[in-house]
Amino acid sequence: MTEAERALIRNSQNGDKGAFGELVVRFGDYVFSVVFRLVNEEHASEDIVQETFIKAWQKIKRYKFEKGKFTTWLYVIASRLALDYLRGRKKNVSIGVESDIGSESVSELETKELGAYIRKVCDQLSLTQKLVFVLRDLEELSVDEVVKITGFSEKKIKDNLYVARQRVRVRINAFLNS
Template sequence: MQLPWSRSVDSAPDPTPEELIRRVALGDEAAFETLYDAVAPTIFGLVRRVVRDEAQSEEVTQEVFVEIWQQAARFDADRGKALSWILVIAHRRAVDRVRASQASADRDLRQGIKEYRDSYDDVAETVELRLESERVAKALESLTETQREAITLAYYGGHTHREVATMLDVPVGTVKTRIRDGMIRLRDKLGVA
């Protein structure tokens, strides 16, 4: 018969978090499971208060336990309690996640602004080029037919003076004169210095 105040041989006291950490440092998976069951709700609660997002809080809690498993040998009982050590790890991981999320959001915002500016600049540049093209086309209308033809072939067609002369069946000197005179008229018409 067992008396209510007596303890059976099988019922050893629950191990302390410090003892569990010591055993985890030696690779004891059963101790790790016991530690997990004992502190997971506390860790998750702390992380959830910092991170706020439930899914990310679960991820951070898992990361904390991975770190505990990997770093258990670094725990020093002379410097504090095991639960405090674990909560410091959890808090640091949670803050790191918040900072990383904020940095990611900031990067996304900066990239979005940059892409918006780039597309805005492209539109502005396109409009500016179109207006300038219209100005040049209007100025080209003020040239003589022979000047306009020579300039169009040389500058828009990409032909050399010799090729333009061949195409128009005129001497190269005549082509150069038409282009020079036409360019002077365009410069005056467009107000280019």
């Protein structure tokens, strides 16, 4: 974390809305990335990101530099809100591949199609497996960061990650060989 970011956090903790607005600008894309990979719905993800920053503003005074990264703290809030959303959702929404064949190469279309398929496969994982897979493999966070975000033990994370990877691997291999 840069000194400028530390200053923005300190100023936000002292009630400076402008400083907090700058934090939203700096970290909004990161939070959206995690939420979208969990939820797979753009509008819902935007709503969850907005709610994440509302909660972060309300609790900014509780953030302690010595307890971990600010992004990890934000991910905790965002991932819990995303999981709450997923638990409340009645059904999974299948992801279609949107493309304009005239303006994209075959390789770009295949990459988009594979990405959409991976999101669809993730929707078939349990919530715990999906959360761990997204944070660890898609967001490339360390196991320690995933422990802090989820509150799960390292063993639970590794066990769920193993199962999630196996399921994703099997489905992707079937997709690629079809």
